[in-house]
Structures are given as structure tokens and as C-alpha cells.
Amino acid sequence: MHENSRPVSHQPGRPPRAVLLDCDTGIDDALALLYLCSQPQVELVAVTSTPGNVDADQVAANNLALLELCGRPEVPVAIGARKPLEVPLVTTPETHGPQGIGYAELPAARRAPEARDAVDLWVEAARARPGELTALITAPLTNFALALRAEPRLPELLAGVVIMGGAYYYQGNTTPTAEWNTHVDPHAAAEVFAAFAGQPEDRLPTVCALETTERIEMHPGHLAALAEAAGCSGPELVLPDQPEGQRSTASNRLVRHVSDMLRFYFEFHRHYDQGYVAHIHDYFAATVAAGTARYAARTAAVHVETRAPRLMGTTVADYRGLWEEPPSARIVSANHPDEAFAELVASLGALARLVG
Structure with missing residues (x-):
């Protein structure tokens, strides 16, 4: 079992990371992107947009608006595929809202996505x-x-790969056995794992699946702590007895949108x-990619089901060979x-103070 044992720290001196992010933004994707923008040691090389939670154009619009909110207009945003490899696209407005960012109404970005395809951008960068x-x-x-x-x-050109997806001997969140990202495009997932089979252990993708990402369970108290860390003029109370759809009046705009x-x-x-509660799956994956999370991992051969209708997108890990x-x-x-939320509050709080 591998153990990444570097403790979480809010002190300067974290090793630099250059990150290529591909997302389908998505509320938890948005938190992942905001977190990466809050980490001074992280160089965001590009943010590319895949259809999933919403269609690819809306994903790109969300990414551009979030980067502008963070004062990061230099980061390229590109669109690649507009549908899965072999199955029809299914989006999830009931989970993330029609625009993918819940009740937030972000100002439209002042720039458009890159003209070049996301795939070309990734390959050229690597x-x-x-x-x-x-x-x-x-x-x-x-x-x-x-x-x-x-x-x-x-697999040889990249320093590392982190994937949020799958559920291994764990209940799915889309079907009884399948996680959302893998279920949307199971054929792509199968191709990716096949491409990495037999690589040295340090080049295998690190997979953040539901059995650990659902442990990153956000509560209203975490949001209140974030507002306090951001220096908001009053408490930020998002509570279950309040009317659904109530909008924030927080004095800090980043906190308000979050x-x-x-x-x-x-x-x-x-x-x-x-x-x-809110399971913020993608934020945890971002901490792994940024090198700020402690975690343990096990190697396995992975199978992704692409044929049986009821099991489409199911992931199985052969840990025993x-x-x-x-x-x-x-x-x-x-x-x-607990460490993940201490990290989130401190890091996003600092970013919120910076952008106002």
C-alpha cells in the first residue's frame, strides 16, 4: 500500500505543481477549480471542458467565469468532445442546476474559449x-x-494523472453499481485504464472513487467557517429550515457565489x-493533484463494464491479481x-480575501 504521508500545511514552501484540468463544471468541479486557483504553488496550464454535468459550451462558460472571478484570465480554456465516445450524452440539471453551478449567477466572462481543440492543447502541452x-x-x-x-x-509524458471516478465494491450514485463520471462515458474510461495497464506504479493514474470522495461531506458549518475565514461582515448561514433557493447576501462575492x-x-x-450535506468529490481529487492531501492507495487492474445494460459504467478492481x-x-x-476541510476553509478563505 502506498502512503502519501506529507502532512497538510498552510505554510509556504509547498512543491510547485503544473496542472492540466479537465472538468464538466459542476458544483464540485467549481470548488476544485477555485481551490487550484487558491494555491500559489499550482500553475494552471489549461482548463479543458468535457460534457457531463452540463453540455460542453456551458462547461466552458462556467470555467471562464470562475477563472475571471479568481483574477486568472491568462489560463486557457478549451472545448474538446461534445458527446461521449459511443453513447448519448446525459446531463444532470437536477444535481447541479440548469447551468451547472446551482443558484449562483456568475457574470459572463469577457473572453471566449480557445479556438483550438482541448485534445490538441493537452497533447501540445505534454x-x-x-x-x-x-x-x-x-x-x-x-x-x-x-x-x-x-x-x-x-502515460510517459505526464508527471502524474488523478481521476475522480468509479466506485469499487461500493454503491454507485447513478445506478446501483455505477458512479456518474464513468457512467456518462464508460467506453472512454475503459480505453484510459487499458492505456495505463502495465505502466510502472508511479505512472498509474491515482483514482479518487466514491468510497473515499463521499467521505468529503460538506455541512453548513464548513460554509460558515469559510465566510469567517474570508472576513465576511456577518455570518453565512445556509440552513435546512430556510426557504429553498434563498440567495446569499455575503459581503464577499466569492463566498456569495460559493x-x-x-x-x-x-x-x-x-x-x-x-x-x-454536499459530497464535494472533485475538491478532494484537486487536493491530491495539488499534492496537499494525505491518502493511501492500492494498485489494481480495473475493468469498466461497457456491454451489460444494467451494469454500464460499473468499475471493478482486481486487487488480488x-x-x-x-x-x-x-x-x-x-x-x-477533517484535514481536507481545514485546507479548504483556509485556502479558499485566503483567495476570497484577495479577490473581494
């Missing part, structure tokens, strides 16, 4: 900076599968009998939610 870039995918794996088709050497996103997400989880196939992933097996 070739130009071999061994330097960490890929973080918090979306269906469509764009990444297409990038691997275009450049099969990506609060409006999360209220929608809290309400969604309550509608599905999970309580007034019973298939006699080489490992294709390192699946996170343990994490530390």
Missing part, C-alpha cells in the same frame, strides 16, 4: 513539457481518451435522503476529511 504536468480529470474521461488516441505516449452553489447542492442531497492482468490504477483507499 510534448512541450515532458515529465512536468499533472493531469486532473474530474469529468467523464472522453477528452482524455481522445488525447491518448492522439498521443499514446501520454454559498449559492452549495445551497443547491445541499438541497439536492436532502431530496435524495442523504441529509442537508486473480485476473493475472497488470495493474492499471492506484485507487485511493483512505483519506482524511
